[in-house]
Amino acid sequence: MPATTPISHWIGFHLCLVVLLGVELVYYRTHKHSPIHKKSLVATALWIGAALAFALFVYATLGGQSTSEYLASYALEEALSIDNLFVFLLLFGVFKIDSSHQPRVLFWGVSGAIVMRGAFIAGGIGLLERFHWVSYAFGLILLYAAIRLLFPSHETSDSKPPVWIQWISRIHPVSLRTDRFFAREDGHRRMTMLFLALIAIEATDLVFALDSIPAVLSITRHPFLAYTSNIMAVMGLRSLYFLLIGMLAKLRFLHYGLAAVLAFAAIKMLATRWFELGPLSSLAVILGLLGITTGLSLAFPAKPAQPATP
Numbered sequence: 264m265p266a267t268t269p270i271s272h273w274i275g276f277h278l279c280l281v282v283l284l285g286v287e288l289v290y291y292r293t294h295k296h297s298p299i300h301k302k303s304l305v306a307t308a309l310w311i312g313a314a315l316a317f318a319l320f321v322y323a324t325l326g327g328q329s330t331s332e333y334l335a336s337y338a339l340e341e342a343l344s345i346d347n348l349f350v351f352l353l354l355f356g357v358f359k360i361d362s363s364h365q366p367r368v369l370f371w372g373v374s375g376a377i378v379m380r381g382a383f384i385a386g387g388i389g390l391l392e393r394f395h396w397v398s399y400a401f402g403l404i405l406l407y408a409a410i411r412l413l414f415p416s417h418e419t420s421d422s423k424p425p426v427w428i429q430w431i432s433r434i435h436p437v438s439l440r441t442d443r444f445f446a447r448e449d450g451h452r453r454m455t456m457l458f459l460a461l462i463a464i465e466a467t468d469l470v471f472a473l474d475s476i477p478a479v480l481s482i483t484r485h486p487f488l489a490y491t492s493n494i495m496a497v498m499g500l501r502s503l504y505f506l507l508i509g510m511l512a513k514l515r516f517l518h519y520g521l522a523a524v525l526a527f528a529a530i531k532m533l534a535t536r537w538f539e540l541g542p543l544s545s546l547a548v549i550l551g552l553l554g555i556t557t558g559l560s561l562a563f564p565a566k567p568a569q570p571a572t573p
Contacts, residue, residue, distance in 0.1 A: 268487040272324070276317075276491055280377075280498065283313055287502075291366075299362065303505035310499030317495060321488070332483035336492035338549050339478055342524055344500050351464070351504055358460040360441050368457060369501040372464035379465075380476065380493050403533075409526040413519070478524075515564070520556030524549055 287306050294302055314337055322330040355365055436453050438446040444458040479489050527548055 268485075272487060279313070279317075280494070283309065283498070299505050303502045306502030307499055307506050310495065310502065314492075314495040314499070317491065321491075325488075329485065329488055332485060333488045333492050335549065336479045336482045336489060337496055339482060339524065340493050340496035341499070342520075342549060342553050343478060344496055344503075355460065358441070358456050358463070360457060360460050364441055364457060366501065366505075368461050368464060369504065371461055373497055373501055375465050376497050377494055380490070380497065403529070406526060406529040406533075409522045409529060413522050481529075514557060514560040516556045516560040517553075520553045523552045523556075527552070 287309060290305060290309075291302055318330055318334055318337075321333045351369070355368075360368065436448075436451065437459065438448050438453040438455040440446045440455045441457045441460075442455075444455060444461065445452055446455050447453070476493070479493055483489050483492075
């Protein structure tokens, strides 16, 4: 059982989050006319730098072992979060959300994810401490997620809105506006497609949390380390989305790397009774798997589709 983390650490971490969000917001507003890729590069560097700076704090207060667990958990969550980017791209296409309104959806989506991830981690650690067999259940969940990633869906961004949107429309009218969450039309306040996109993003994060939280708990059972590493990775997801949006289609082997990372975490949980791999070794494996599949994607790009012959 990890030592109790001082309450000052928890308060300080969340205060730092607020400050970083303020810095990011001020930067975006003072550079509103700059290209989105340039702003996203700066914001991504801000969050990665903050995550590494926090690792120094962990080293100074909790020691080297805790630092290794934090960095391995952060790298794992950051890697698995990349898969979210593909889903974001699909959802924004389905709901026809303009790029100028996407940051707003992602901001509130990530804010909700902080609360959701905290609850998941607390519940997951509690179950693992009380019922040892839960680690095997988590391992099987991760193994299923790994297999699922080997066979990605082939949905397209121009597909029709899901049936559940039509079902909601029958219960409560939905405005087709995408510039705000609620709009007043025909004398009634209605939710908009932008709000439905937010709901879809939150639901997506819930599904991904079922994979990523057990994966992080395969690295560390320390609540503070599991939570902070997870949140730091998620916070940088918004800027990373806009930074990598043009590269996602080129990383055609990346899902194999993500599947291998999940399978690795699953094996760690399933075999925890017989052997234990340290956080530094776990970090090396995670970075190695992602580096190999990213390198292969860039070295062997997909061939452009040939036009159909008449």
